Amino acid sequence: MKKFGVKLISFILIETIIFSILQVFFLYKKVDAAVPLSGSYTQHVTSGISSFPESYQRKLAYLKYLHPNWDFKAYYTGINWSEVTSSNAENKCKKNTIYFTSSDTIIDPLALCICGQTGDSNYYCASAKAVNYYLDPRNFLDEAMVFQFLDLSSGSDVSRDAVSKAVQGTYLAQYIDDIMTAASEAKINPLHIVATIFQELGKTSSTPAAITGSYPGYEGYYNFYNYGATDGAGATARAMAKARDMGWNNARTALIEGAKTVLANNYISAGQTTKYFYKFDVVGNEILTESMGSRTYNVSEFYSHQYMTNLRDPSSQAGTLYDIYVESGILDENLTFVIPVYDSMPSQAVSAPTTLTSSDGELYFISTQKNGSLNVRPSASLSGTLGKIYKNAIVAVTQYGSDWCKVTYCTATSYNSGSRTWNYTKKTGYISTEYLTKVGTEVPDYTGQVDMGSTAETEISGTNLVATPTVKASDIKSQYPDAVIKRADGTDISGTADLVGTGATVTTGGVTYTVVKLGDVNGDAEVDVIDLALVKRYLIGTTTLTNEYLKAGILQNGNTNIDVVDLALLKRHLTGAQKISL
Numbered sequence: 001m002k003k004f005g006v007k008l009i010s011f012i013l014i015e016t017i018i019f020s021i022l023q024v025f026f027l028y029k030k031v032d033a034a035v036p037l038s039g040s041y042t043q044h045v046t047s048g049i050s051s052f053p054e055s056y057q058r059k060l061a062y063l064k065y066l067h068p069n070w071d072f073k074a075y076y077t078g079i080n081w082s083e084v085t086s087s088n089a090e091n092k093c094k095k096n097t098i099y100f101t102s103s104d105t106i107i108d109p110l111a112l113c114i115c116g117q118t119g120d121s122n123y124y125c126a127s128a129k130a131v132n133y134y135l136d137p138r139n140f141l142d143e144a145m146v147f148q149f150l151d152l153s154s155g156s157d158v159s160r161d162a163v164s165k166a167v168q169g170t171y172l173a174q175y176i177d178d179i180m181t182a183a184s185e186a187k188i189n190p191l192h193i194v195a196t197i198f199q200e201l202g203k204t205s206s207t208p209a210a211i212t213g214s215y216p217g218y219e220g221y222y223n224f225y226n227y228g229a230t231d232g233a234g235a236t237a238r239a240m241a242k243a244r245d246m247g248w249n250n251a252r253t254a255l256i257e258g259a260k261t262v263l264a265n266n267y268i269s270a271g272q273t274t275k276y277f278y279k280f281d282v283v284g285n286e287i288l289t290e291s292m293g294s295r296t297y298n299v300s301e302f303y304s305h306q307y308m309t310n311l312r313d314p315s316s317q318a319g320t321l322y323d324i325y326v327e328s329g330i331l332d333e334n335l336t337f338v339i340p341v342y343d344s345m346p347s348q349a350v351s352a353p354t355t356l357t358s359s360d361g362e363l364y365f366i367s368t369q370k371n372g373s374l375n376v377r378p379s380a381s382l383s384g385t386l387g388k389i390y391k392n393a394i395v396a397v398t399q400y401g402s403d404w405c406k407v408t409y410c411t412a413t414s415y416n417s418g419s420r421t422w423n424y425t426k427k428t429g430y431i432s433t434e435y436l437t438k439v440g441t442e443v444p445d446y447t448g449q450v451d452m453g454s455t456a457e458t459e460i461s462g463t464n465l466v467a468t469p470t471v472k473a474s475d476i477k478s479q480y481p482d483a484v485i486k487r488a489d490g491t492d493i494s495g496t497a498d499l500v501g502t503g504a505t506v507t508t509g510g511v512t513y514t515v516v517k518l519g520d521v522n523g524d525a526e527v528d529v530i531d532l533a534l535v536k537r538y539l540i541g542t543t544t545l546t547n548e549y550l551k552a553g554i555l556q557n558g559n560t561n562i563d564v565v566d567l568a569l570l571k572r573h574l575t576g577a578q579k580i581s582l
Contacts, residue, residue, distance in 0.1 A: 037088045037299045041078035042565050043284060044294040044556075045338070046581060047071065048453015053341060053577055055348065057452070058445055059141035060339075065446040066143060069334045072453075073151075073290070074341050076578065077282050079302075081342045084282060085132050089303050096131050096311040097123040102413050106376060106389040109412040109422035110353035116415040116422075119309050120232060126311045129353035134311050135280060137339050138349035139392065140318070144369045147325070148318035149337040152263075153273040153287055155189025162328035166194050171207045175255055182256040186264035191328070193259050195320045199313070200226040203320075211251060215240045222254035225262045270305060274338055275317040278307040282340060294556045294565055315391065322369075343577065354394035355410040355424065361396030364407070367437035376429035380404035386429045387411070394439065395431065404430045459582050464548065465506045465513040469520065469527040469573070469580055472497050480508040488523055501525030502552040516551045518580045519570055523549060532574060535567050555580060 049060045051074045060072050077084075085091055097119045100107045113125035126134075133139060140148060160180055167173045172194060183190035201208040201224070209215050210223045218240035228242025229235040246261065248254035271283040281304060284297035307313075325331045356363060366389055368374055373388035380401070389395070389409065399406035407429060412422045457475045458467045465476075473485045474497045485494045488503035500506075503523040504515040519527035521534050535553050537543040539562065545553060553562040555569040572578040 037083065037086075037303075040296050040298050041284075041302070042294050042296045042568075043078045043288060044076050045288055045290045045292075046074050046076070047290055049447075049450075050452040050579070051581060052339070053345070055345070056138055056141065056339070056341070057447055059138065059443055061445070061447040061450050061452065062443040063141065063143065063146060064450040064452075065444075067332055067335075068450070069332055071334070071336045073336060073338045075283070075288070075338050076341050077343075079282055079342050081345045084280075084342055085128065085135065090135060090280060091128045091131050093117060094119055094125050095306075095309065096126040096134075097309045098126045098130060098311050100124050100412065102411075104385075104387050105373075106387045106393065106409055106411040108354050108356075108393065108410050109424040110355055112412055112415075112422050114420045114422075116417060116420065120235065123310065127353060130311060132350045133352050133392075134315070136345070136350040137276070137341075139352075140315065141339075142369075144322040145315055145318050145391075146337055146339075147321040148275040148314035149339045150189075150275070150318075150321060151273055151336040151338050152189045152192040152275070153268050154187070155183055155191065157333065158183075158190050158330070162330050163190050163194065165328040166191060166324040169205060170198075170203055171205065171211070172197060175251070178252050178255045182259035185256060186260045186268070188259065188264050188268055191321065191324050192263065193255075195317055195324060196263060197224050198320055199317050200224070200229075210236060210239060210243075211254070213251070218244055220249050222248050222251050223258070224251075224255050225258045227258060227262045267305075267307060272305070272307075275314045275321070276340065277338075279311075279314045280340075281305045282342075296565075312390065319369075341578070343572075352392050352394050356394055356396045356408065356426075358396075360408045360426070361398040362400075363439040364395055364397050364405075364436040365439055366391050366393045366395070366431070366435055368435050374431065374435055376407075376409065376431055377404075378429060380406075380430045386427065389431075395436070397436065398428070401433060403433055405433050405436055407431050407436075457582075460513060461516075463513060464516045464551065466551075466582065467500060467515055467517045468582060469518060471500050471517065473500055476500060476506055480506070483508040499525035502548050514548050516548045518552060518555055518582075519573060521545055521549050521553045527570075527573065527580070529574065532567075532570055535562060535570060538562055539564065539567060 049057050049064060049072055052060060063070060083089060090096065093113060093115050094117050098107065098111060099105065099122055100112065101122050111127055111130040113127045115125050117125045140146060160176065163179055164176050167176060179190050179193050182193055201210060210226065213220055213222055221240055221243040223239045223243035226239045229239035243254060248257060267278055269287065271286050271288055272278050272281065273287060277283050281302055284295060285301050288295055352365060366374055368391050373390055375385040376387055376389055378384045378386055395407040395409045397405045397407050408426055409429065410424055410426050412424045414423045416423055457471045458465055458479060473493045476483050476485055477494065483494065484492065484507040485500060486492050486505050500515055500517065501523045502515055502517045502520045506513050506515060517525065519531055521531045534543060538545050538553065550562065553566055555566045569580065573580045
């Protein structure tokens with residue numbers, strides 16, 4: 001295929017600009033805080049670290065280095081970051097709350113909403129800065145916090161012995177067989193059941209009131225999952241009323257049927273297969289798998305079906321799950337993590353909200369392995385406490401020591417309804433050095449030393465050899481040593497490192513295949529803005545693409561023609577947001 005002339009390129013670029021203006025009407029939905037969201041999101045799942053944007057990959061590669069049996073899947077939500085963080089979606093007042101009492105909890109005032117509203121007792125509406133921080137998955141890709149992305153939709157490989165270790169010494173020890181039955185019938189991970197119950201009722205040796213069968217007014221009923229315990233005073237009574245409505249009149253029924261109703265039917269089967277998705281309803285209404293390709297869901301199915309308002313709950317449950325896997329001795333088993341990706345995310349992870357600046361001292365964040373709160377001490381010792389501070393909170397180190405650091409921290413004190421602001425104060429205290437990490441510290445770079453996912457560059461499909469945008473002749477030779485590779489004009493490039501384009505031929509094993517390079521619709525071996533312009537022109541009917549050149553523009557598995565989603569995927573490839581893969 002001939003190269004484009006300068007005039008034609010200029011024409012296409014002008015046309016691209018015009019089309020970009022027009023496509024707003026059918027590709028994107030403008031977010032207006034005063035207008036309810038409408039439209040739809042197209043979502044898909046891809047496997048392997050290499051399928052994530054670059055800003056995820058270094059942290060995931062480090063986890064892969066630590067745990068080679070762990071696998072990571074990117075859940076492309078199709079939701080623009082500015083939309084998911086709008087007041088129509090996750091930043092609606094009281095949708096997300098943070099636990100705070102001025103007497104024992106250290107909370108930066110910027111983490112609290114200026115509305116000052118509460119949900120449950122001592123749970124205050126979280127600020128947009130805090131919500132955005134917890135929404136950004138890149139802030140939680142460490143060994144423990146990544147468990148909020150653990151795929152909970154299967155757990156057949158989790159043994160009874162592992163569950164036994166997880167509940168040893170607690171009130172759940174008598175229910176091991178019931179937990180295994182519940183997991184089997186609900187088709188979910190049994191440790192998900194354990195973690196949820198511990199999160200809702202606590203991890204103690206004594207039996208919580210909700211499962212004693214003797215709660216006043218609701219004798220003979222049991223509720224392991226706090227189902228129906230909505231925010232506000234009297235939450236437990238409402239949960240027990242729900243247990244009565246559900247007919248959970250014995251412990252075994254409540255545990256098994258609750259797992260199916262609360263965990264599987266209400267959330268897992270609706271596609272909310274991780275603790276993160278339980279909190280943030282950013283998925284469609286089914287369990288989306290890689291083999292299903294892209295699916296489109298109406299925006300009405302999003303943002304409302306959320307298990308809790310507590311913003312820190314996914315992190316807290318991640319810590320619980322991590323503990324269970326460590327204590328059960330199965331941390332290095334084959335585990336799958338499904339991690340969301342949003343469109344047009346900030347290039348770097350969102351920073352934790354803080355009033356502190358470098359003038360207060362060198363900034364560090366609390367880097368405890370789990371989300372459990374950490375005591376700030378009045379002196380360099382283990383005695384006394386000034387309050388509890390949470391993982392990832394920011395402090396300023398004013399005196400660094402090998403065992404203890406003197407720090408300045410900022411904490412809200414009370415709400416001023418007149419000015420709609422939070423009063424706060426700066427204080428000093430001591431934190432163990434091992435729990436502090438300097439802001440901006442990177443994990444070691446293992447991206448070149450671990451399996452980053454599928455490395456397949458080509459695959460044979462019928463009479464075609466389908467290739468990714470960066471495939472060269474040398475890549476094909478490494479997969480098919482006997483291959484003879486020719487450009488569309490017949491030039492033999494078998495012994496070169498030249499890029500191979502759509503329309504080229506590859507002869508291997510006595511069979512000749514025509515190359516379809518994904519994204520390369522003009523056959524020049526490059527995937528660039530010229531291809532983008534041609535796909536746009538094809539969609540509005542001003543140009544024609546046929547045979548291999550048409551196939552090169554179809555970027556969704558299972559599709560038979562190019563559509564606006566393929567256009568969007570090509571654009572994302574060009575901007576570096578998502579690479580085209582097989």
